[in-house]
Structures are given as C-alpha cells and as structure tokens.
Amino acid sequence: MLRLLMIIVGTLLSTTVNSAVILQYHHVSNDTPASTSISPEMFAAHMAYVEELGYEVVPLSELVVSLRNGNAIADDVVAITFDDGYADNMAAIKSEIVPRDWPFTIFVPPLLIDQRLHGYMSWDELNELKRLGGELSNHSWEHNHLAAKLPNESDEAWLTRFREDLLKAEARIEEMTGESNRILAYPYGEFSPQMLEVLSEEGFAAVGQQSGAVGELSELGHLPRFPFGGPYGTVEDFHTKVRTLAMPVESVVLKNKGEVLTSHILEYGSAWPQAHLTLQEGSGVDISGINCFASGLGVQAVTSDGEHSFSVLADGALQVGRSRYNCTAGSNQRHRFYWFSVPVVQLSAEGSWVD
Ligand SMILES: [Zn+2]
Known part of the structure; x- marks a missing residue:
C-alpha cells in the first residue's frame, strides 16, 4: 500500500517540470520613475524571501549554458538581473546581494555608460560590481527599439544594423570589463522573430520582459523574466512570481x-x-x-x-x-x-x- 502510494505521489510530482525564475529590476530607489522602480525596502524584502525559500541563486550565464546544452535545469532556481546600469543598483547590491554571496547580472547599453550620463554607473563602478560577483551583459549599444525598422529600410538592412549594434555593444563591454557572455536583454523587452536568427548565428541568448518561468522548452532567443517596478513587486506579487513553474x-x-x-x-x-x-x-x-x-x-x-x-x-x-x-x-x-x-x-x- 505504501509502495503504491509512493508510486502515485511520484507520478504526480513528475508532472511538474523543473523551473527557474529570472527576476528583472531597473531602479532600486524612492526617487526614480515609479513605473521602473522598487523601493530599497521592498527589494530587501524580495531578497530575504528568496533566502527564506532556500532557492538557489545562479548566474544567468549558467542557466543559459544548461538550456543550450539541453541539460536538465535544477528546480527552484533564481537568477537576478538589473537592466540599464543605474547608479542606485550599487547600494542595493552591496546591502542585499553581496552579503549573501549571490551572483547577479547587469545589462548595460555601452554608449550610455560611455557618455557618463547622470544616474548611470561608470565602467569603474561596473568593474567593482563584477569583482563582487556580478556579470555584465549586453543591453544593445544605445538602448533603441531594436525591432523597429527605419522609414523605407529593407528587412536585410535592418537586420544588418541589428547585428552590428549587437556585436559593437558586446565588443565594448568586453573591452571595458573583460566580460563577454553573449546574453542580450532586449531594450523594452521588444524583439521580432527575424532577430532570433541573427542571435542564433552569433551564438547569443536573449532575455525579454514577458513574464513566466524558464523551463526546458523555453526558447534561448527570448527567455521570460518577471519585471518588478510600479504596480509589480508587492510582497504578495513577489511571493507568487518567484515560485512560478514553467508552463510547458x-x-x-x-x-x-x-x-x-x-x-x-x-x-x-x-x-x-x-x-x-x-x-x-x-x-x-x-x-x-x-x-x-x-x-x-x-x-x-x-x-x-x-x-x-x-x-x-x-x-x-x-x-x-x-x-x-x-x-x-x-x-x-x-x-x-x-x-x-x-x-x-x-x-x-x-x-x-x-x-
Ligand atoms: Zn533597459
């Protein structure tokens, strides 16, 4: 009887696919646009909850390698990502992530870092975060709408422009930080099917801003992430999303x-x-x-x-x-x-x- 019960329980459990959740943040601050910001207090609550759940925090690049090689992804896995390279990320990472010895990824548009725009980190600061366990990845050269064609632009010309943008950004990040893990975060989460071919030819994976968990059927060219900011990221919302399973x-x-x-x-x-x-x-x-x-x-x-x-x-x-x-x-x-x-x-x- 016990054996039969174990078989039944085993069957039920086996129907749940292993899932990883990629968290996406922009600003962690009370002084930045609400729609892309979460407060430092709420960010601290998110990280405390990940710790409480006992989930494993992995580098995004490791998750991508597992998916690319067709390896099973571990269950209850989280990757933490920040888009744009905002200066306010530094304090949040140092107070909540570094003490827990967790990896994280920052997606940067190199031109905006080169321009030393107010509110963005410098290459020195990004390198400091790299030494503290961060990965630095590609957020396009200048944060354009990558899927947008120029007036009268042919598909071929647009895709060539996209490829050049992608590779130029990757080369600049490598030049300034030594990092090149060939993972793109689409600005605004926008992509179109034709771009996936270019990415695949260049050996890139990419993350979007469509929500959901990553599972073995997830496509490397547009992995889902849960964005937090504005109305998204309350304690209750976070508790639900971080435990999400990948719909197969x-x-x-x-x-x-x-x-x-x-x-x-x-x-x-x-x-x-x-x-x-x-x-x-x-x-x-x-x-x-x-x-x-x-x-x-x-x-x-x-x-x-x-x-x-x-x-x-x-x-x-x-x-x-x-x-x-x-x-x-x-x-x-x-x-x-x-x-x-x-x-x-x-x-x-x-x-x-x-x-
Ligand atoms: Zn962005």
Whole structure:
C-alpha cells in the first residue's frame, strides 16, 4: 500500500517540470520613475524571501549554458538581473546581494555608460560590481527599439544594423570589463522573430520582459523574466512570481481572423490576435484550469482546442505599445502556478514605437 502510494505521489510530482525564475529590476530607489522602480525596502524584502525559500541563486550565464546544452535545469532556481546600469543598483547590491554571496547580472547599453550620463554607473563602478560577483551583459549599444525598422529600410538592412549594434555593444563591454557572455536583454523587452536568427548565428541568448518561468522548452532567443517596478513587486506579487513553474508550451501561434500572423508586432488599428498555445503531451497541466489575462482587460475566456491546446482572444481593444496575454494554471504544488506570457506590440498611428 505504501509502495503504491509512493508510486502515485511520484507520478504526480513528475508532472511538474523543473523551473527557474529570472527576476528583472531597473531602479532600486524612492526617487526614480515609479513605473521602473522598487523601493530599497521592498527589494530587501524580495531578497530575504528568496533566502527564506532556500532557492538557489545562479548566474544567468549558467542557466543559459544548461538550456543550450539541453541539460536538465535544477528546480527552484533564481537568477537576478538589473537592466540599464543605474547608479542606485550599487547600494542595493552591496546591502542585499553581496552579503549573501549571490551572483547577479547587469545589462548595460555601452554608449550610455560611455557618455557618463547622470544616474548611470561608470565602467569603474561596473568593474567593482563584477569583482563582487556580478556579470555584465549586453543591453544593445544605445538602448533603441531594436525591432523597429527605419522609414523605407529593407528587412536585410535592418537586420544588418541589428547585428552590428549587437556585436559593437558586446565588443565594448568586453573591452571595458573583460566580460563577454553573449546574453542580450532586449531594450523594452521588444524583439521580432527575424532577430532570433541573427542571435542564433552569433551564438547569443536573449532575455525579454514577458513574464513566466524558464523551463526546458523555453526558447534561448527570448527567455521570460518577471519585471518588478510600479504596480509589480508587492510582497504578495513577489511571493507568487518567484515560485512560478514553467508552463510547458511547445508552440504559440497568433492568428487574426483565422490567418496566421508571422510577427507579434502589429500595425496601428490591429485587433488583439487570437493566441493558440499547445502544451507538451503528458505535461500534467489541466487545460480546464487555465486562466488567461489580457493587458488592461483582465480575465479572458479560454477555449480548449483539444487535450493539449487552448486559445484565447481578448474581448476589448488592443492598446498602443506593449501588451501581453498572461496565462496561468494551478499545479499539484501548493501556491505554485504554471505561467506563460505571450507579448504583443501595436505600433502608434505614426508607425512609431512607444518607450
Ligand atoms: Zn533597459
């Protein structure tokens, strides 16, 4: 009987995939724009909770290597990342991360560091953080909208420009710090499918700003992260997100009125596309328990398309700029949810990108 029980429990547990969560911060300060800031007190609470959970904090590069080599990723793993190289990160890292001997990653746009802009760290400060256990990675040369084509620019010219930007930034970071781990954080979390080929050809991985946990099916060209700042990052919100499980999504197809879209970047006036997600067979995720939210619209109806796939179509207008479908499902672990996010971008009426 006990043996049978153990087999049943074993089967239940095996349906939960190993998951890693990448945390994303910008400012850690009370004096910076609220939407991209979290207070030093709240940041301290986040780090204390990671410690309390006993999760392992790993360098992002290590997680990328595991995924690239097809190795199993350890469960209950966290990577901590900061975007832009803001000066206020220094105090937060020194008070909350260094004493715990944890690794962390800072994504820097080299031109903005070279320009010694107010509010940004210097190369000397970044090197100091490197000595304290930090990794320095690529946040593009000057923090542009990388997926945006110039007026009348061909796809080929745009992708060449993207490749040059990527490599120039990587070379400058290496020149100034000796670091080159070939991981890009997309400015504003924006990417388009054609950019993934360039990244792969150049041996790069990349992280976005679409939320969710990293699992073995996550794509190296757009790994999810949970951004904290503005309304996101309260104690309750953090407790949920840091324990998230990777929803084992095998494919995502976006459709507009039945027609398959080749990009999630949409012209002005586009409607929300319908998202079709297919989960890995035998993943153990119960389709009937899936909840999907659309940015600004709340919970949306989910249609089951079979045992392993489902669709969601938002019932309101798509806003200009970045939006998401966030889909979650309960798991057999208490307080832990599967999470997957599908990003969508709608350009403005002038065809421009929103910061
Ligand atoms: Zn940034």
